[in-house]
């Protein structure tokens with residue numbers, strides 16, 4: 149049995165690419181050295197896979213920023229405004245990724261969106277009527293050749309034509325179907341060149357196939373591939389799907405002349421049934437995703453062997469592999485010096501997953517797999533208890549009743565009480581919580597972690613920053629003040645570190661977008677809070693101002709979605725446990741005089757199932773109550789805010805209202821305020837703060853521009869319900885632009901107030 153990898157992480161085990169890229173952006177690393185770092189990382193990845201006996205090793209899974217952006221650049225999908233800068237190809241690429249401000253012009257970055265149900269973000273391809281789609285780049289071929297020169301024949305990988313068109317933004321009159329002829333020709337040209345280079349296999353990633361498809365979608369897919377596959381020549385083509393099953397197009401895929409189909413048997417609930425029911429074409433290879441590509445837990449060989457046996461009954465040629473690219477897991481356990489051996493023995497990051505695939509290959513080659521030592525050792529691990537239980541937590545969850553999920557009095561009554569108590573002006577101004585995490589703020593934390601400064605010194609530094617931040621918020625006239633979140637490395641990792649039941653790593657970084665990475669904590673056992681987490685920072689902030697201070701927490705769904713979850717209990721159970729822990733924190737903040745508390749649910753939509761039919765039963769039915777549990781115990785006069793970003797909200801707007809927060813702030817400026825229409829149409833009762841400017845850019849919005857945005861909002865939203873705030877937290881922004889932008893925001897709110 150052969151093994152295949154769909155894609156491998158690329159930031160480097162110690163984030164070498166991130167550091168090199170950021171130095172290059174600052175102009176302190178020559179491009180040649182950046183390229184050299186990239187080349188070393190690629191070569192290390194290929195060699196590691198080779199050493200682990202991987203038969204289908206991917207190339208072109210490397211990216212300086214994002215794989216979909218690479219695909220756009222390969223196929224000439226580069227909007228004119230970037231071409232017009234007259235930069236080098238790599239500089240143009242980074243201008244599309246990050247925006248450009250310099251001698252050659254001033255352009256914003258392409259839009260960025262969440263990659264399916266992951267915490268990875270892609271750059272949205274932008275196609276207008278002048279876009280000349282054709283093969284213009286060479287990265288795919290260069291990296292194939294680079295690996296070949298190392299003696300490794302790889303399987304080049306590219307995002308497929310269907311997924312590319314489904315995720316693209318069409319800014320002119322052309323739609324996806326109008327682009328079919330050009331796209332087909334471009335992919336045919338890719339195949340022709342791969343033939344010339346002697347590639348044996350070519351992987352086209354088509355994750356969009358696991359979403360709900362219409363008849364038109366399937367027609368589009370079929371039309372695209374009838375065209376593209378006519379140029380296969382000697383190259384075998386695999387349509388690689390992941391993140392779910394392909395129930396809507398299983399037979400369409402079988403009917404097309406693909407040489408292989410990649411199917412996810414981990415997240416694909418119906419994958420096995422589809423294969424059982426319809427069989428699998430004997431001339432095609434089934435690339436079976438049987439090893440979880442998203443989790444960090446060791447594979448249970450017993451289950452996987454049984455699964456592969458079952459798949460083998462229905463397909464003649466099976467290759468086993470990961471369920472998706474390993475991009476979504478950290479590199480290796482090798483650099484984890486603080487995890488105990490007892491913890492580590494349960495984990496498999498990317499490198500360890502390669503070992504697991506090699507084990508499975510060996511085990512499956514045995515006449516009686518169950519007798520092999522690799523198999524029995526693995527069984528021994530899984531039959532022992534991990535000792536993760538905390539009975540008091542479990543009892544607390546079991547004792548929850550409907551009343552614990554219901555805040556009283558009802559929204560309208562609370563709203564009146566809070567308006568009378570707070571006496572805020574119309575269009576109150578606030579921010580989302582974090583202020584710039586400057587090099588000094590991070591260096592202070594790094595010094596504390598390394599033991600170079602005491603806890604007292606560490607905290608004092610943060611208290612000083614809070615005091616400064618409050619003074620500046622007061623000076624520019626922000627109505628509801630925050631402390632700035634200086635004590636947090638990340639809005640989720642921080643809470644993971646402060647709660648019992650989580651464990652955390654030193655180097656288990658996962659790329660979130662571009663050079664930005666996150667280090668998700670691991671849910672190890674039952675979760676509880678042994679002591680207050682944020683109270684001293686919020687109380688300190690309150691003691692420094694007469695203005696209202698907003699306490700700042702992360703909600704249970706986001707903590708869970710941005711952690712590596714347990715798999716021995718349900719997500720619902722973990723969410724309720726976290727919900728109870730955060731509820732205790734909410735009540736402590738309230739008891740310490742914090743009258744407004746924001747509970748961020750930035751990632752609420754992230755794990756919404758990709759298929760609409762699963763939304764309620766599998767997710768929203770527990771995710772929304774988990775949030776309600778957190779705040780149902782507060783007094784009527786305590787105002788609960790929540791915040792969401794990076795998401796589409798329209799299709800779950802009623803569920804968002806049902807979270808029963810008093811105020812919600814969310815990302816809106818990049819989606820051209822589309823959400824406002826939805827709010828207007830659906831009778832949304834929660835007060836709202838749609839972001840009036842994009843915090844992902846260093847650009848300073850002018851007062852006029854902000855007023856225009858606010859006036860557009862006022863056309864659709866009652867003035868008594870509208871808050872004024874940026875899109876999201878300011879942690880990635882520079883100090884100067886932050887205060888300049890906020891000053892303009894306050895000025896815009898004041899000028900509009902004066903006209904009301």
Ligand SMILES: CN1c2c(nc(N)[nH]c2=O)NC[C@@H]1CNc1ccc(C(=O)N[C@@H](CCC(=O)N[C@@H](CCC(=O)N[C@@H](CCC(=O)O)C(=O)O)C(=O)O)C(=O)O)cc1
Nearest residue numbers: 267590591593594637638639640660663664665666710880
């Ligand atoms: C809102 N977003 C978030 C997502 N997921 C999360 N888990 N958290 C989020 O906030 N998903 C959607 C978006 C994605 N957005 C971002 C935005 C910004 C980052 C980011 O800045 N990441 C940082 C790492 C953050 C962090 O943990 N920093 C540590 C420092 C770690 C470090 O690099 N230390 C250095 C030494 C530092 C020094 O000496 O100054 C070292 O170890 O070498 C901290 O603050 O303590 C990044 O750099 O990528 C991510 C997602």
Ligand SMILES: N[C@@H](CCS)C(=O)O
Nearest residue numbers: 580581582748750877
């Ligand atoms: N309170 C967080 C939310 C980010 S989504 C912040 O301001 O960074």
Ligand SMILES: [Zn+2]
Nearest residue numbers: 750793876877
């Ligand atoms: Zn946000």
